[in-house]
Every structure is written in C-alpha cells, then in structure tokens.
Amino acid sequence: MSTSAGAGARTVRVKAPGKINVSFRAGPLREDGYHSVASLYLAVSLYEEVAATSKPGTPSTDITVSIGSSSVPGLAAGVPLDERNLVVKAARLLAEVSEDACGVHLEITKRVPVAGGMGGGSADAAAALLACDALWRSGLSREELSHLAAELGADVPFGLLGGAAIGLGVGDELTPALAPTPLHWVLVQSPLGLSTPLVFGELDRLRALDGGEPATPRAVDAAVLSALRASDAEALAAVLVNDLQPASISLVPQLAEVLADGTRFGALAGVVSGSGPTVALLAADEDHALVLAERLADAGHNALPVHGPVHGAKIVSDLHH
Incomplete structure (x- = not known):
C-alpha cells in the first residue's frame, strides 16, 4: 500500500x-x-x-x-x-x-x-x-x-x-x-468568449484576402524587451502589437469600441490579449490604472486594474485533515 x-x-x-x-x-x-x-x-x-x-x-x-x-x-x-x-x-x-x-x-x-x-x-x-x-x-x-x-x-x-x-x-x-519592476494595466473583460482556433482561422482568412504571406517570426522585437527591462510604460506603449487583433475584432466588432474607449479615457495604449476578447490597456502607474479602471467602469465596462510581472504557480497552503 x-x-x-x-x-x-x-x-x-x-x-x-x-x-x-x-x-x-x-x-x-x-x-x-x-x-x-x-x-x-x-x-x-x-x-x-x-x-x-x-x-x-x-x-x-x-x-x-x-x-x-x-x-x-x-x-x-x-x-x-x-x-x-x-x-x-x-x-x-x-x-x-x-x-x-x-x-x-x-x-x-x-x-x-x-x-x-x-x-x-x-x-x-x-x-x-x-x-x-x-x-x-x-x-x-x-x-x-x-x-x-x-x-x-x-x-x-x-x-x-x-x-x-x-x-x-x-x-x-x-x-x-527581464522585467524588474511591475507595469500597471487595466483589463477589460468581455461577456463573450473566443476560441483560439476560431481566431487563428479568421487570421488565415483575412490574410488570404490580403494576398500577403507573412514571414515566420524568429524573435520578439528588441524594442519590446528593452521597454520591459527599463519598466518604461511610454516606450512599451509605442510597440504593443498583436497580429491576432484584426481577426478578434472581425469576430467581435465591439472590441474596437473598447480599445477606442481605453484611449479616450487616457490609456497609454491598448491591445487585445492573445486571441481575445480580453483587452489589456497600459497605464502610466498604479494611480493612473485605478483612475482608468474607474472611468471605464462608469462607461459600463468590466474593468480590473492589475500589475505584472508576477510569480508563476505557487503553493499557498498545505493542510492535513
């Protein structure tokens, strides 16, 4: 036994x-x-x-x-x-x-x-x-x-x-x-879900319409890594990018409005996270994130201030009973 x-x-x-x-x-x-x-x-x-x-x-x-x-x-x-x-x-x-x-x-x-x-x-x-x-x-x-x-x-x-x-x-x-100091974000959550395969399928469809064949990416843009290393929110705002974003917006057009509202209420920049539909809005600091989240909530969005990076999976308790 x-x-x-x-x-x-x-x-x-x-x-x-x-x-x-x-x-x-x-x-x-x-x-x-x-x-x-x-x-x-x-x-x-x-x-x-x-x-x-x-x-x-x-x-x-x-x-x-x-x-x-x-x-x-x-x-x-x-x-x-x-x-x-x-x-x-x-x-x-x-x-x-x-x-x-x-x-x-x-x-x-x-x-x-x-x-x-x-x-x-x-x-x-x-x-x-x-x-x-x-x-x-x-x-x-x-x-x-x-x-x-x-x-x-x-x-x-x-x-x-x-x-x-x-x-x-x-x-x-x-x-x-390297990202030694946390950056502050506001996440705007959507009541809808998006399946990753569906979004990639839409990406392929949109690219076929454009007739362009993208290159295979070999690295993350050095400007992104440098902004993270320096914890420079302004520099990072200029280089936020998501190739899946047009596909996510094509499937859920309201995401374009969320991004526009984020900018209107003072976000440094915004991006659909991964395949979406969560939108990540970059704030200058913690206070800015709190104000931005409040403004977005007042406008009817499900907004949540967060920071990152944070640690990965971690044991928080271990009890015998």
Whole structure:
C-alpha cells in the first residue's frame, strides 16, 4: 500500500497567474495545423486557484473536479467538470510518473475569464501539476514539471514559470525576459468568449484576402524587451502589437469600441490579449490604472486594474485533515 493511501486526507492549494500578451507575432499556417509565433508573455495579478485534496485508499484514476464557491460569478459557466478539463489531464499525466499517487479531488477557483485570451485554463493546469506533485510527493523538478506542462498545451509551461517570458515555436519554447519592476494595466473583460482556433482561422482568412504571406517570426522585437527591462510604460506603449487583433475584432466588432474607449479615457495604449476578447490597456502607474479602471467602469465596462510581472504557480497552503 502506498503511504498516501494509508494517511489521512491532505489538501494542497496552489495559485497560478493569468497572462497577457504584450507582443504577439504569428507566422503562416504550418503543415501541422499550427502557426509559428513570437510572443512576449506577462503574468499578471489575476490568479486562478486549485485545491488538490487526496482521497486516501482510492486509485489514482479517481479524479473529480468542482468549482470553488469564491469563484467570480458567471465565470464557471461552460467549464467542463470531466475529462475535458485540463486539470484532469494534468493530474492523470502526473499520476503516470508518480509512485505514490492516489485519487484526488480538484477544486478550481475561477478568476481569469474563460476563453478570454488570458490562459486561465492553462493556469489551472499548471496549478494542478504543482499541487498534485506536492500531494503525491512526486519530487519532480520545475524543469520536469515544465516538460509535462508542454504536453498539456503551449501556455501551460508559462503558468508554472510566471514573470515575463519570450515564447517561440508554437509559444511553448520559453526564455525568461527581464522585467524588474511591475507595469500597471487595466483589463477589460468581455461577456463573450473566443476560441483560439476560431481566431487563428479568421487570421488565415483575412490574410488570404490580403494576398500577403507573412514571414515566420524568429524573435520578439528588441524594442519590446528593452521597454520591459527599463519598466518604461511610454516606450512599451509605442510597440504593443498583436497580429491576432484584426481577426478578434472581425469576430467581435465591439472590441474596437473598447480599445477606442481605453484611449479616450487616457490609456497609454491598448491591445487585445492573445486571441481575445480580453483587452489589456497600459497605464502610466498604479494611480493612473485605478483612475482608468474607474472611468471605464462608469462607461459600463468590466474593468480590473492589475500589475505584472508576477510569480508563476505557487503553493499557498498545505493542510492535513
């Protein structure tokens, strides 16, 4: 009998950040159906939480999921509570390489918009990996966890890493980037979700209409990296870019109004984050972000001030009961 099967239940709680894409370049469609990208990910202070509770004496295939009561209302709608949820896949993957795995219940507290271009599901998967690793005492290094994370999706390794990072390949080849001082942003969340494949499909359609074939991106623009390193919001504002933005706006035309409102209310610059529909507006500092969020809220937008970079997945409590 494994040690975890004989012990009492234990709960490990992990939080992992959502992300925004400060810069996102997408190359042409590849033969494998993906696009090569060059992205700058920034982990921001909007966290998902996963609490993993052991079920002593049960097989490691006994994995259940629920949504925590302190989730943001409305965010849990449409989140699958079965095999389709990335947290279940994460726990299964880790159980395969853990000698001491038992059944586990995973409770997700949702705060990052679903299908919002912020990697909320990927943050959940990263949190589940770290929580189950601690719960089952798997003893995997961060690097080994990152390899497993990459099998779950391109954004999952970043959920573990956090901070700021350059993502190449399909976004999963990560290199940390220097961003010593947090920058301040206002996120405008949309009641709508956008599926990433749908947005990339629209990008390909718009590019075919234009007749232009983009080059494969090999690096993130040096001006973006230099602005982050200097924590220079004004310089970063001039180089925010997202190749997916025209496709997201084509699918959800209201996003153009959100970006226009952001500028009208004083944002230094705005960009659709990833595949959208969350819009990230850059502020000069913390006070500016608070004022901007207030103005946008008064105009009827769901606006939230955040800062980044912040740390990646992190254990916040570990309790036996």
